[in-house]
Amino acid sequence: MAAMSTTSKKRPKYLNLIKIKLPIAGIASILHRVSGVGLFLMLPLLVWLLELSLRSPESFEAMKQVAAHPLLKLILIGLLWALLHHFCMGIRILLIDMHIGVDRLQASSSAKMVLAVSLPLTLIVGAKLW
Amino acid sequence: MVNRKLVGAHYGLLDWLVQRTTGVVMAAYTVIVAYALTQGVGSSYERWLAFMSSTPMRFISFLCVVSLCWHAWIGVRDTWMDYVQPAGIKLTLHVLTVLSVIGCGGWAVQILWRL
Incomplete structure (x- = not known):
């Protein structure tokens, strides 16, 4: 009877973002998405900064001034984290594609590694730039 | 013989490969x-300009811009597909994503073009 009830359990048609409880690999994975969307949304800002940095010596200085604004610094550090997390997770995904670290234990420890690298690196590089 | 319904879609292999290749480039x-x-x-x-306008950088910067646009399109599109159910809103978001990716890509290429 127990087996019957598990097989007939109603499965959700799509993920309920509020009810779902994620393991560490899931957290790293959803952060991959969040960081990707964040980078996408801030793309115009980044292209604008690139343009300022290359147009003329004056605009190069202007870019530095813009980037020194506290609000922009905060955004840029957020984007720095997004880049680092996306970078580390990307390498993890490529390794898993090559069948390296596929089993659950390894997958969760590599997810921890991604967080253990990207978060401190953000703080270190962020502190240097600040 | 493989028996599957052909619905005019590709089955994700190209997207998978593109996402990996562009990821490695970036x-x-x-x-x-x-x-x-x-x-x-x-x-x-002066140093920044010299660096960015060097021949190898012109080559890989352009590759990176193209990779970024393509990668962002696939990633963001998949995100909309997973979380946005109403077809009208989803379609609108897809179109806005394409437009902004192409716009940003073109803008970045123009910046590199002027170097």
């Missing part, structure tokens, strides 16, 4: 630029 670009920055290419406008 990862390599990130490492190169980060390394160059530690060597001081960002210390003055």
Whole structure:
């Protein structure tokens, strides 16, 4: 009877973002998405900064001034984290594609590694730039 | 014989391959630029301009822009597909994503073009 009830359990048609409880690999994975969307949304800002940095010596200085604004610094550090997390997770995904670290234990420890690298690196590089 | 319904869609292999290839291109670009920055290419406008307008950088910067646009399109599109159910809103978001990716890509290419 127990087996019957598990097989007939109603499965959700799509993920309920509020009810779902994620393991560490899931957290790293959803952060991959969040960081990707964040980078996408801030793309115009980044292209604008690139343009300022290359147009003329004056605009190069202007870019530095813009980037020194506290609000922009905060955004840029957020984007720095997004880049680092996306970078580390990307390498993890490529390794898993090559069948390296596929089993659950390894997958969760590599997810921890991604967080253990990207978060401190953000703080270190962020502190240097600040 | 493989018996499956043909619905006019491709089955994700191209997207999978593109996402990996463009990811590797951008990862390599990130490492190169980060390394160059530690060597001081960002210390003055002249050095930054010289670095970015060098022949190898013109080549890989363009590759990186194209990779970024393609990668962002696939990633963001998949995100909309997973979380946005109403077809009208989803379609609108897809169109806005394409437009903004193409716009940003073109803008970035123009910046590189002027170097």
